[in-house]
Amino acid sequence: MRHGIVVVGAGGHAKVCVELLQAMGEKVAYCVGGVDSPDMCVGIPVLKGDAHLESLRQVGYSRLFVAIGSNSLRARLSAVATDQGYQLMNAISPHAVISPSARLGAGIAVMAGAIINAEAEIDDLAIINTGATVDHDCKIGKAAHIAPQTSLAGNVTIGALSFLGVGCKVIPGIQIGEQATVGAGGVVISNICDGATVVGVPARTIKQ
Numbered sequence: 600m601r602h603g604i605v606v607v608g609a610g611g612h613a614k615v616c617v618e619l620l621q622a623m624g625e626k627v628a629y630c631v632g633g634v635d636s637p638d639m640c641v642g643i644p645v646l647k648g649d650a651h652l653e654s655l656r657q658v659g660y661s662r663l664f665v666a667i668g669s670n671s672l673r674a675r676l677s678a679v680a681t682d683q684g685y686q687l688m689n690a691i692s693p694h695a696v697i698s699p700s701a702r703l704g705a706g707i708a709v710m711a712g713a714i715i716n717a718e719a720e721i722d723d724l725a726i727i728n729t730g731a732t733v734d735h736d737c738k739i740g741k742a743a744h745i746a747p748q749t750s751l752a753g754n755v756t757i758g759a760l761s762f763l764g765v766g767c768k769v770i771p772g773i774q775i776g777e778q779a780t781v782g783a784g785g786v787v788i789s790n791i792c793d794g795a796t797v798v799g800v801p802a803r804t805i806k807q
């Protein structure tokens with residue numbers, strides 16, 4: 600028997616991802632949340648505590664999606680789940696537009712209204728959030744998050760675990776390092792180092 604998908608997380612991001620998976624025609628069996636999670640997540644029962652991952656695996660669940668907004672936590676729990684033998688699913692809205700030449704990793708989320716253009720590469724566990732645009736030849740690193748309405752022009756590279764807040768703009772060819780943060784509404788016109796936080800128009804560094 601084909602089991603439903605296990606979703607890790609029970610917060611706001613998980614709500615959206617559960618509904619993305621359902622829109623793809625999948626059944627979500629359970630969410631697995633922290634001990635303080637609500638009992639239900641958009642109608643899906645929530646099991647509290649990561650120990651449930653192992654017990655669900657033992658009774659035959661094998662497909663899983665990690666729906667946690669924190670990039671580092673998403674990466675860590677995905678590694679735990681794959682070590683337990685889970686296969687990471689993608690949650691991709693039927694209302695996203697994705698080029699046939701784009702390359703998508705595993706465990707990624709692409710929300711409604713997102714556009715991913717020709718030969719873009721989206722690495723494992725990345726989030727391309729609502730209405731974000733990733734133009735031709737962009738490279739989005741592992742477990743990076745491109746927040747709603749952010750627009751990347753062509754040939755932009757985003758390093759692993761980086762976060763671009765809501766409504767950012769990045770001009771063509773820019774390279775943003777790993778674990779970098781761009782504040783909401785930032786306009787990036789020069790390269791950004793690993794670990795830096797930048798804000799504003801044009802974006803300036805507030806933390807190195």
Ligand SMILES: CC(=O)SCCNC(=O)CCNC(=O)[C@H](O)C(C)(C)COP(=O)(O)OP(=O)(O)OC[C@H]1O[C@@H](n2cnc3c(N)ncnc32)[C@H](O)[C@@H]1OP(=O)(O)O
Binds near residue numbers: 747765
């Ligand atoms: C579906 C979803 O919800 S997806 C989630 C989307 N989430 C977001 O877009 C959140 C984006 N987060 C931000 O923009 C945050 O403000 C961050 C991450 C850039 C900075 O957060 P913090 O490290 O807590 O910085 P803090 O709030 O202390 O601000 C530091 C300074 O930067 C300024 N600043 C912070 N964010 C911004 C911004 N987006 N644009 C311009 N200036 C900013 C502050 O005014 C402050 O300036 P000051 O020192 O002159 O007073």
